[in-house]
Amino acid sequence: MTENTQHQNSSVPEPELPKTYAPAEVEGPLYERWVDRGYFAADAKSEKSPYTVVIPPPNVTGSLHLGHAFEHTLIDALTRRKRMQGYETLWQPGMDHAGIATQNVVERELAKEGKSRHDLGREAFVERVWQWKGESGGQISGQMRRLGDGVDWERERFTMDEGLSQAVKTLFKKLYDDELIYRAERIINWCPRCLTAISDIEVEYQDDDGELVSLKYGDGDETVVVATTRAETMLGDTAIAVHPDDERYKHLVGKLIKLPLTDRSIPVVADEHVDPEFGTGCVKVTPAHDPNDFEIGQRHNLPNIAVMDEHAVITAHGPFQGLDRLEARSAIVAALRAEGRIVAEKRPYTHSVGHCSRCKTTIEPRLSMQWWVKVGPLAKAAGDAVRDGQVKIHPQEMEKRYFDWVDNLHDWCISRQLWWGHRIPVWYGPNGEVVCVGPDDEEPTGEGWTQDSDVLDTWFSSGLWPFSTLGWPEQTESLEKFYPNSVLVTGYDILFFWVARMMMFGLYAMDGTPPFHTIVLHGMVRDQFGKKMSKSFGNAVNPLDWMDKYGSDALRFTLARGANPGVDVPIGEDWVQGSRNFANKIWNATRFALMNGATVEGELPPAERLSATDRWILSRLNSVVAEVDAYYEDYQFAKLSDALFHFAWDEVFDWYVELTKTTFQEGGQAAEDTKRVLGEVLDVTLKLLHPVVPFVTETLWTTLTGNESLVIAEWPKDSTFRDEAAEREIETLQQVITEVRRFRSDQGLQPGQKVPARLTLDGTALAPHEAAIRQLLRLQPEGEGFAATATLPVSGATVALDLSGTIDVAAERKRLAKDLAAAEKEITAANAKLTNEAFLAKAPDHVVDKIRGRLTKAEADIERIKGQLDALPAA
């Protein structure tokens, strides 16, 4: 880009900044400029130390919600700071194909046209999904640009793209060859609507009302009563189970019992699984439709009789054939009742029922041939990496959850009966051959060979994300440079789905190197009342709406400021407004500085020459640099944002800027020095703020310094300059001003009203600040006929005001009396402590000193207040 076009495209206003910050005009062009200049591109050949964060890939099917905006703000802040610190920084972007979710969305689209995916056929359907992905994915990257996400767009990846598909095949093959992937027939969680198996964590349990009925099985002397909430499965019962030690039923074990409504008889078996205390102590066993029953069946060699098809419709011959599971349930209960076999009913009976996390349909446990990952060794390694301290989880409380999960994990069902996803790379031959095809292998051709029709769980490919995005299995420069990732930032809600899987696959595929060293788990975004955001509840917000209204910086700052570790983040529009106000405040403070000749040119003046005011703000500035750094290292986004907010607004923009006005008016060397200090303070403050509010700071900083961009500016270092004396001096100054302001306000004086005053500051720390005090308090020279009607002693100095007899003595007495009482109470409390020997003996010195200091201050306050009372004219 030439100088000329750069200037034309520049959205950065010339030094004449408008009165109000208008984010909409600035943000878009700024972002594109950052990208065009390649600031976010990560160079694998760089000599710099790497800093890598992968985006938790959003589902390609959606658009970003506030939760994404939150997560991206945190990642962007982290990576922007590291970039400024001189790291070769990669924020890896991309999206997830989100198998079942995306397939469902596209199927719904098709349904609107009155079609099903079967009308299109597999190939055409998948083509259709790709088409959908094109549209939807564009929306997401558009939102990310609006947010200001500093990702390396050149490296954008998609879990279904060619390279990542190769990675998936490679890992599958490796796991298969290591016998960590196998195929087996088991009870799986089946969604009768999505028509696929899903894994254990894709099942959401909730308490549903059901009906517990007790059924009498058998005839004559040999009867048992079993309780069930799923009467329809009785058609598939193949045993009755009792506890081996249950005396009541010992005589029945091994006997056959007549199964009602059928012509079958089923054995009574003894199994430890049965709880003799529950119900009658007898359990009906339906191995084909219940995971526990399946286990019992395995132990006792029971047959599996499936009585339902994939739609959960009864297939068993007889009167119930063709009914779905709920219809069948009531029909069967009715039929049993007619036979007098219902001995008890309990309704409603609340029990936990599994639902498909995608469509909320009740899960049907189903016996089915599926592919599994044997998680034992993988999960062990994933747990150990955290136990060893190789990988740290923030906040630490989350480690417990992590361990509970990885230490008690069942094998992972990875096959899905879907069309959208990575097809399982296994081929079956005409003579029963099974061949797992690796990425470099030829696919078998010829008569009778077919590929497995299932696809992989979407989390299989996202489990490879930290290295597949870097080119694995190829040994690329990027992989070498940017693996392992530095930190993972994601929500605690996908700790198991995603984080644990990345840990397992990363450690396995990358020879024991964990995918990242730190896991930062953030909370969920909620509305301003702490309620979960959801479309159906009507409180969901499109981040674009708020960005349009208040600017991206405002949204980002609000989110960052709410980011306490691992805790949910409430957000309301009012709060975003508040952050917009902050951005505008930054804008105007910088505008003031520019109008008054603040500069970053040249060395800072030597401390000896600077006023206490300048030394104070520089001292505070350095403290804040140190504070912000410490918070970043601990991922305390709320703390660092809050610290910056208060430092910038309260200390710099209010006190310091106000104090510089007097200096600038007076001119001379002091004013020149202050211009430089003000420039310095803004320079550093804008840098500190930039990772969180990149747009407004970039605009202002480039104007202030004339430099190219804050994105590539150097992160501030604590120069270690501190001046506690100056800090105390300015504190005293603030006290005086606040005290007199309060008096003025209590007296009903208008803020602008000038009051004649006599200041007695000699011998106090306030002596050099007379001009500032007069300016900030609107105090006139005493002039002719000055008569002090109120004298305020503060910190050894006095401020005498001539209110020309208009003083409200009663109001002032009342207020002073209140203050006096408070101070006396303080003295009593402090004295009680200081005469308490146990306290003096045991309390640490700094606490005792603090109490002494408090006593001294209270005594001084009393003196001051008494002085003020004495100075009041009689009523």
Place this chain on the structure above:
RNA sequence: GGGCGCGUAGCUCAGGGGUAGAGCGUCGCCCUUACAAGGCGAAUGUCGGCGGUUCGAAACCGUCCGCGCCCACCA
């Protein structure tokens, strides 16, 4: 049934053995030459209840009450 966490100002939340904090909201005065998206000033809490430890508890311990989340093969 296990585990984790929370109850602090009207709302949302920090804090965490040594004088109760922030943002927003509220009240009063003011368009003071950076900013009314602003300035200045003010009010507001038995820190869920009860016990205990301690010189000192909102903070630590116990217990109770209320709330949230995670895990679990209670038929």
